[in-house]
Amino acid sequence: MQKCNLAVDIGASSGRVLAGFLKDGQLQLDEIHRFENKMENQNGHLCWNIDKLYEEVKLGIKQSVEKGFNPISIGVDTWAVDFVLLDEQKNRLTDAVAYRDHRTDGIMEEIFSFIDQKEIYKQTGIQFQPFNTIYQLYALKKEDPMIFDQAHYFLMIPDYLHFLLTGKLSNEYTNATTTQLLNAESEDWNSEFLENLGIPKHLFQPPMKPLQTLGPIREELKEELGVDLQVILPGTHDTASAVMSVPATETIYISSGTWSLMGVEHEKPISSEEAFSYNFTNEGGVHHNIRFLKNIMGLWMIQEVKREYQDKYSFQDFVDLAYKETQFDSTVDVNDARFLSPKSMIEAIQSYCKETNQLEPKTPGELAVCIFNSLVESYHAAAKQIEELTNKSYPSIHIIGGGSKNNFMNEKLAAKSGKEVYTGPTEATGIGNLIAQLIATNEVESVEQSKEIIRESFTISKF
Template identity: 55%
Template sequence: MIKSRLAVDIGASSGRVMAGWTTGHNLELKEVHRFKNGATLKEGHFCWDIDYLYEQIKRGIKASVEQGLNPTSIGINTWAVDFVLLDEHDHRLTEAVSYRDARTDGIMEDVIDVYGKEVLYERTGIAFQPFNTLYQLLAIKRRQPDILENAQTFLMVPDYLHFLLTGKKTNEYTNATTTQLMNAFTKKWDEDLLTEMGLPTHIFQDTHLPGTKLSPLKADLQRELGVSLDVILPATHDTASAIAAVPEWQTSLYISSGTWSLIGIENPFPICITKAMNDNFTNEGGVNYRFRFLKNIMGLWMIQEVQRLLPDEWSFADLAKESQTSTYSGKVDVDQRRFLKPDNMIDEIQSACREAEQEIPTSPGDLAKCIYESLAVSYEKAIKQIEETVERTYEQIHIIGGGSQNAQLNQMLADRTGKTVLAGPSEATAVGNLLMQWIAAGEIVSLEEGRSMIKQSFQVEEYQPQRSEQRYADKV
């Protein structure tokens, strides 16, 4: 009889409840429930519907029971930086406002002017992104100070969902590191920094590592859902879960490819030097206190938005196919803030090309070609920066996540860099989530054993450079 564990993997556009179990030295996965996600405008801000997400998690649990998968534990991972604040009665004082909301406009620049980049980076190791939790909290302090005065609890989105399941409050370590409020070296909340920023220290919880057994489901939920589950913390930041599932971490750079592209290496310590700061690399916490030294690149968000604006008959596969025959050669800088949440992505890409005095992409194939080539340029530039910083060369790039299935982009990257590109598993985030549950339960002994099992359980596609060309990072 199958006894499974449930990984709840929620991204910016969709969420899944995945069941996983071990059979000998193999890992098995089954999707039991899928649902849409997205930020919508509410009282002037783009917010996640966290109550809807909670209901979908419960539906996934019920579905796993109905399908005879006998779930025994569950863990939730989502994106980073976003949060809710609770009052003394554990009622929400805030919505779960999206990182793409404009409320932080200008806040980061003000902090840099007063505090300075170097000091902040040396302490936190976190790259300067306008949506970081630090700037979101300062936006509340500036515009709604009464909310901060009444706040008693800070919970990031997966922390809050775990709280709804268990009644237990905690801040999981990997996601907490993304806030720009933790000290990279002590691996704790930087209370001096919080005080200097005028933020309350008492609202933050003790951090717990991936693999921590948090609590069983609340009794009323057990009755409602007809099952008793242990809640086990995965790496609640989706990228941290995904990187835990990279089979060849010592020999490869990685790209966690989805709405965002996270490109980097796994390292035993943070790299908080000036070059890394200037190149806008971040040091986020990983499993077993390893660090994800990586760079955020806009990722497939751009093609997702283009596809959303096209007639319904255009699929992502159609766009990739059309891009193969497109002769368009223009590129844009995908890391410009203008692409974070434009009113119309097609118009924004065309405007960027017009300003750069390039041909304007008009057909769907030309737009896709522009995005893919621009992403490959940005990837190549980041790879060169990593290799310069750590003073070593990598021969392989391991792409994981949903974007690993984009054969066109994978081949472009192999051709541009002259490196072997390995693609898969596409479900790396859910696998990494489950891996920490299996380790916590003693079904798998270590991360290394789990990675070995991942390597033999999931197919990995290999892309070799197909043409010789001068390799360089374009200036766009």
């Protein structure tokens, strides 16, 4: 049986279980199991079906064994900010409410009335998004004040899946930084903010750094799944894992998927007035560094347009259609709040164009070119801000993740920015998850070696 590591990578629309192993100095991947993930209405909120996700993880482990693999470790990464609370018996108290739910509407501004906004940024270094965990927790407290009398443990989504696998409680560091509740300097939970919010600090575990072994899976799972494997913490925030797969240093990266995360790896947080005004974030990296980046709305917009057309067009179809509509030049601010969770993305785009005295996109091709050009404009602006804030010039932009396959945007960005644009690998997050496990088990010695392995293992294109 082929020894391997398993990466569980769950995004906002799908999840996958990947087997990875080194062979002749190259990282080999085998997609074991792919499954759907979507928000569902539960108890009046948009939620993730966390129990189903756990069953899919177990199914992926089973199928890896059935395919002839001998998995020795596993790690889970997901999107950031969302969480569940457990009671004293470690049973789940709350639904896994999704960040696009409207429970946080107006909450951020309410908190600013008693915690200074600039002080939040100064202490956490995290950009302001209305769905950050800090605002979700306060919204939950307003909705159900008694819940915190019963709650004993706070776990983010991958923390909870790791708990179900091992029975061990942990709050992994890279994801914990996204809550806007971690002090950037001490790298521990911010007692002052939690007290001001009325959230008990005892709910939180000391942040645990990635590249550590959490422990073996539970005994009953060993019997059920027919395998004995260790749970190793990758960067459980999917962007932290994705950035691990950038096969270069001294470059601006874009982790391109539902969201576009654009930034650089940096030694220390940058929490200056300018960084605050540009709304940049300082998230924890896997190797005790900082991912200094900006959240950009990303391909969520075209995903929603695709859904509204009842999946009549593939993502590649939209790229092809965009090439035919290059004369259409209306653009939108992709970070406008109206695009976060609209009833109709098409109507939201059209209304923005109408309000700004631009032509409204009517056809699938016009909508696609509007979205893609708007994203390129946003990337170009963010790249200039990154160079200003770091006082450094970067010769290239490296795009990883599924969005790296969009050659229309790749070509436009290279032309707009005047920088070399590199793309790949596409399975960036799963690869970064696996690399973390290989480093933790000493099969890969260093970050430098991991980047060389990635360059040798996957196709990297240049524009």
